[in-house]
Amino acid sequence: MTQEIQHNYQRPTDRELLEQTTNEKLAAISDVPGFDVEFDPEEAELAGAFRETALSEEDALDAIYDADSE
Numbered sequence: 001m002t003q004e005i006q007h008n009y010q011r012p013t014d015r016e017l018l019e020q021t022t023n024e025k026l027a028a029i030s031d032v033p034g035f036d037v038e039f040d041p042e043e044a045e046l047a048g049a050f051r052e053t054a055l056s057e058e059d060a061l062d063a064i065y066d067a068d069s070e
Contacts, residue, residue, distance in 0.1 A: 022046045025037045
């Protein structure tokens with residue numbers, strides 16, 4: 001008697017793999033203070049390492065005109 005084996009494995013998406021890797025690295029550095037872990041740019045952004053503080057193009061142009069009027 002043969003049984004049919006069903007394979008329900010679904011490969012994780014690139015985003016899921018990125019999230020998993022990032023979470024594992026964050027866990028590693030929280031468990032071991034001073035542990036040196038390298039993050040690639042996508043992982044660092046996902047972890048919240050970068051905060052955008054640059055002026056928008058519109059704000060920069062407004063600043064030019066404000067400086068001229070002084």
